[in-house]
Amino acid sequence: MTEKTILYRGAEAEICLTNYMKYKVVQKRRVQKTYRIKDIDDRLISTRTKGETKLIAEARKQGVSVPIIYDVDLKSGIITMEYIEGKRIKDIFNYLNKKERIDICKKIGVNIAKLHNNDIIHGDITTSNMILANDRIHFIDFGLGEKNNEIETKGVDLHVLMEAIDSTHSKYSDYFDYVIEGYKKELKENANLVIQKIEDIVKRGRYR
Template sequence: MSHGITTTGISGELISIGAEAILVKINWYGLPAIKKIRVSKAYRHPVLDRHLRVKRTISEAKLLTEAHRIGVAVPTLYDVDLKECTLTMEYIDGIKARDIVNSMDRRDLKDLFNKLGYYVGLLHKVGIIHGDLTTSNVLITERGPFLIDFGLGAFSNYLEDRGVDVHLLLRVLESTHYKVAKEAFEYFVEGYREAFPSIVEDLLSKIRDIRMRGRYIIRKRVQY
């Protein structure tokens, strides 16, 4: 459920309140848009707080711009305001993949995860890590799937970072969409392979390594 909100001079429809930012739907010169407001944290020193919010705003703007440039379906960035630490971007009218994946037929599931894998492969190929690759951050629209929320993203060419990125998606599939997890991940890998074939086997090996590390930590916790 959304509510009206007025904050730092911004009026609009409250979409969500997260740990780092507030999302408000606004009118941007006649277009529906989302304004992402990175809120100040009272527990942080004001200078550090300002530095972190500006840095993360710039980083997300760069990630979105580069993702858009290489053909990944992401919201178009309209405006960056470093004084207020806000991003204004295209409003994507869609349904979260999280809410419909479990009821998808096989064809739609294949189309979605092939495309998602292809997009993530394109991102990784140019050194973009999404950082929060979950089905909550994929919107299903009439134009196809869109990737949203690059707030935890980064630029990196390390295999470890790529592996962690995809491993998170796999964990979400196994926990939230366990009935279709195996198929969905196979479709994802097919799409990823199309975009970034040279790294797929190394990536899958790294994901297996990450999973083994996680299991080892859990066993250690149980023992102690």
């Protein structure tokens, strides 16, 4: 019997550390939510597990660092994947020196652009969902992601990060500009359209 250690209990899933064959792996198990009816719960768990797996596999093909997927169980909502040993950007962001912080932000932007070039929308780009390991930023938790080629959706994707930086790293809210700088450099289509969209979304937000 393999041992399981719960690393993190998030809002929708449990992340445990365990072994799979000879590998040290992470299992993401979507937990049943008793507050919602079974129709909705089953639908969300299975579509999210399936969608997340597909997106992670595709992101990897596009050269974005993501965990390797070893196994998927749609019915129980379990994804077994590579364990990335590193630090969450959320935990280190406020303690970096200026140069490091700028560098990280640009890298984040480049990686998001790589995803968007292939219409991969992460759906929950926050600093909790990025891990720094071996000088590379690994993106995890594609649970709210989708495939979508609309400028609007890409704008919303970036807007989530902007709000996350605003709320969690409010002292460094200007650093979102460096994310955009990296994004602009890497994006194949005209990045200004997406940036304009972010501004529209900010204006559209209620009472802003």
